[in-house]
Amino acid sequence: xxxxxxxPASKTADVIVIGGGIHGCxxxxxxxxxxxxxxxxxxxxxxxxxxxxxxxxxxxxxxEYVEVPLAQASYEYWRDIKSLxxxxxxxxxxxxxxxxRSDEDMAKARQRxxxxxxxxxxxxxxxxxxxxRAYLPAIxxxxxxxxxxxxxxxxLPFQTTQAFKRRGEKLGVNFREETPVIDIKRHASNxxxxxxxxxxxxxxxxxxxxxxxxxxxxxxxxxxxxQAHAPMLAITARMPAFATNAVIGALSGxxxxxxxxxxxxxxxxxxxxxxxxxxxxxxxxxxGMSQFLSTACDVFPxxxxxxxxxxxxxxxxxxxxxxxxxxSGRAEGIVHAxxxxxxxxxxxxxxxxxxxxLATGVAPRLSxxxxxxxxxxxxxxxxxxx
Amino acid sequence: MSIDxxxxxxxxxxxxxxITATESGAKVLLLDDQPTPGGQIYRAIEAAGDKQAxxxxxxxxxGKPLAQNMRSTNIEYxxxxxxxxxxxxxxxxxxxNGQARLVTAPAIILATGAMERPFPIxxxxxxxxxxxxxxxxxxxxxxxxxxxxxxxxxxxxxYLVAHQYLQAGVKIAAIVDTTAKANRLKALPHIPGxxxxxxxxxxxxxxxxxxxxxxxxxxNDVRALKVLGDTKAEGLSVNxxxxxxxxxxxHIFLHQGVVxxxxxxxxxxxxxxxxxxxxxxxxxxxxxxxxxxxGVYVAGDGGGIGGxxxxxxxxxxxxxxxxxxxxxxxxxxxxxxAKTARTxxxxxxxxxxxxDTWFRPSDDFRVPTDDDAIICRCEELSLKDIRDTIExxxxxxxxxxxxxxxxxxxxxGRFCGLTVQELIxxxxxxxxxxxxxxxxxxxxxxxxxxxxxxxxxxxxxxxxF
Numbered sequence: 001x002x003x004x005x006x007x008p009a010s011k012t013a014d015v016i017v018i019g020g021g022i023h024g025c026x027x028x029x030x031x032x033x034x035x036x037x038x039x040x041x042x043x044x045x046x047x048x049x050x051x052x053x054x055x056x057x058x059x060x061x062x063x064e065y066v067e068v069p070l071a072q073a074s075y076e077y078w079r080d081i082k083s084l085x086x087x088x089x090x091x092x093x094x095x096x097x098x099x100x101r102s103d104e105d106m107a108k109a110r111q112r113x114x115x116x117x118x119x120x121x122x123x124x125x126x127x128x129x130x131x132x133r134a135y136l137p138a139i140x141x142x143x144x145x146x147x148x149x150x151x152x153x154x155x156l157p158f159q160t161t162q163a164f165k166r167r168g169e170k171l172g173v174n175f176r177e178e179t180p181v182i183d184i185k186r187h188a189s190n191x192x193x194x195x196x197x198x199x200x201x202x203x204x205x206x207x208x209x210x211x212x213x214x215x216x217x218x219x220x221x222x223x224x225x226x227q228a229h230a231p232m233l234a235i236t237a238r239m240p241a242f243a244t245n246a247v248i249g250a251l252s253g254x255x256x257x258x259x260x261x262x263x264x265x266x267x268x269x270x271x272x273x274x275x276x277x278x279x280x281x282x283x284x285x286x287x288g289m290s291q292f293l294s295t296a297c298d299v300f301p302x303x304x305x306x307x308x309x310x311x312x313x314x315x316x317x318x319x320x321x322x323x324x325x326x327x328s329g330r331a332e333g334i335v336h337a338x339x340x341x342x343x344x345x346x347x348x349x350x351x352x353x354x355x356x357x358l359a360t361g362v363a364p365r366l367s368x369x370x371x372x373x374x375x376x377x378x379x380x381x382x383x384x385x386x
Numbered sequence: 387m388s389i390d391x392x393x394x395x396x397x398x399x400x401x402x403x404x405i406t407a408t409e410s411g412a413k414v415l416l417l418d419d420q421p422t423p424g425g426q427i428y429r430a431i432e433a434a435g436d437k438q439a440x441x442x443x444x445x446x447x448x449g450k451p452l453a454q455n456m457r458s459t460n461i462e463y464x465x466x467x468x469x470x471x472x473x474x475x476x477x478x479x480x481x482x483n484g485q486a487r488l489v490t491a492p493a494i495i496l497a498t499g500a501m502e503r504p505f506p507i508x509x510x511x512x513x514x515x516x517x518x519x520x521x522x523x524x525x526x527x528x529x530x531x532x533x534x535x536x537x538x539x540x541x542x543x544x545y546l547v548a549h550q551y552l553q554a555g556v557k558i559a560a561i562v563d564t565t566a567k568a569n570r571l572k573a574l575p576h577i578p579g580x581x582x583x584x585x586x587x588x589x590x591x592x593x594x595x596x597x598x599x600x601x602x603x604x605x606n607d608v609r610a611l612k613v614l615g616d617t618k619a620e621g622l623s624v625n626x627x628x629x630x631x632x633x634x635x636x637h638i639f640l641h642q643g644v645v646x647x648x649x650x651x652x653x654x655x656x657x658x659x660x661x662x663x664x665x666x667x668x669x670x671x672x673x674x675x676x677x678x679x680x681g682v683y684v685a686g687d688g689g690g691i692g693g694x695x696x697x698x699x700x701x702x703x704x705x706x707x708x709x710x711x712x713x714x715x716x717x718x719x720x721x722x723x724a725k726t727a728r729t730x731x732x733x734x735x736x737x738x739x740x741x742d743t744w745f746r747p748s749d750d751f752r753v754p755t756d757d758d759a760i761i762c763r764c765e766e767l768s769l770k771d772i773r774d775t776i777e778x779x780x781x782x783x784x785x786x787x788x789x790x791x792x793x794x795x796x797x798x799g800r801f802c803g804l805t806v807q808e809l810i811x812x813x814x815x816x817x818x819x820x821x822x823x824x825x826x827x828x829x830x831x832x833x834x835x836x837x838x839x840x841x842x843x844x845x846x847x848x849x850x851f
Contacts, residue, residue, distance in 0.1 A: 158788035304836035
């Protein structure tokens, strides 16, 4: 990579994506397919953080109402994920159930389905205890029903993120790993992104920096009070198959639960450990972990005798309203796509399309108003950076 | 009463550290995963009698007074305690009697010892194949020995166990020595340094000559090995000096040295260095065995291979370092009490450059050349599987692990970590140190889910002395 001057003709690519997580990789893939040249700058390796180590839920169930259209749009991509990335991504279609452990839970579930139907979405329904037990005979007797989506499922997150990368690479995306951004400045009509491997230059920069996206956004004049957390996961030794046909959550209490075909069980629930984004480390909180493990035992008594093999956590960025930022920035030529608050994995194939729209001046086919970066803007800053 | 020092591991280092610390008035909690104290080297030492003394020798019996001493001091010793986490805030998570607990202390000494280096040859996962250290464990704990076994590999322990077998009157089919001829020349310059433990060198000579005298077949200049058999070991195919020969046996004991067991120290996020001489990772330590985390110490073979006596000495040094840090002794007392231990440690480590060079396992035995040799036993991944994953661009241990699951099984990388690291280094032409190691996470041992779900946080008054 040669060091470039400020001549617009010598730019690195049309678009620079900062962050090689699944959202950066998806945006890059959508852009290159439209003939837009892209360079992705990743400070570690692709899929190193939350994108590669999450629970892999491909879930529309239980999302915030404003997010449902995005999830539906992504679902259409997931259904044919192989044609998008030339890899099956370990994608498995089953059913997703949020289990009700009380009558209050059931009432909550019924109300949600009514609300969704009123908004024109019919993918979620409520199943009764008998149906739930038919799906999952190992479930505890006090589970009285569930909120349910047929057709949700799961994928392997690292394999998926790598598949997006490899497909993009094949079509011409330039991936630069171990290339942290040191500084970003605007010269004439181009953005200059400085790294220790040289300065990269483009008309448009996409901030897909995940937990590090808030710092970058601030540098670009957009305030997002992003917090880094480390959602924790645990996996067990192989067990007899008792829940390989569904992904399970709980309507109250933290739980996300999935048994793989090899018998291992992945348990999460959004309980957070300590994230140290500056040193790329996470510290696990075993007291917090015991919360969702006891929920798992409560829902599936067989889990009491399971052996935990490993626990881990990725570093993820959370916004105050737990909704992502998918938005043009205040400065020209800036697009943000970060802050997915631990539920961005399923959204990536579709959001990549909309981010590519924003980066190329095309109007997205869905409204992104709820995800605008300006919702956090507190101070009317001088735009001296431009 | 609150705990001053938590010591993890009741082998030579842990027991010495516990005794030294208690003598100066520290309240010590000693956690060990075995039913009785001793670690690997002094395993089952409390039950040892005259018969064991004859078979296992005086070095083993030297553990008996140490264990007695540990028992007679006021140490809170918990056997069968599985430690699964140590945090940078000096919180120790452990399980015993079906209950998981968290307990903190101002000082923690990790004395988790060594483990055998993986020996990934074709067929090494078949029933009937085990590591020589495991064969020795059977001898120590149950008096069990396998008649007509093959001992294959290199390193002092291989000959020690073979010699113990002969002392016990058990026949050995063959000793297959994989020590590279070229090592001898390289080790020559280290002989003067090793002379301080000349007794050890001559003991090795004595074992070898007694083994030879017993008529046991010894095969040298071994370049490649394959275990024969489909569903269980039926023998060993040996390439010695370029020619293959098959030796039938149901029992094959492999060994190519020991390395620090770093699963806990890595999971505690201590800084580590790659040791090119011993071909292993070791936690970074200062002269008092202190690590990159304030108040966390590493003693014994877990900090670098030095053997039982070095472990005892470094256990004392780590205890003195923590005592001074806690203000239970002053630095002058610390320095003077440590003198004998330091002399011992220097003497014991003086022979290491010679031993490490002479017994350096050959490249082809650390990274196999047979495509179908299993690398990751838990997930049954062969050399070819791992190589293919590296080839598509997953060139770091953690990328590779996330992609193909190597190192994700119950052993948590103990059987494949070093092999995968060196394989990546070889295939991408990088130094092994740059490739790094798996990121290790708690629990470092499988943990019953119900125990963690019912986690108890130890309050001070729950600890009784």
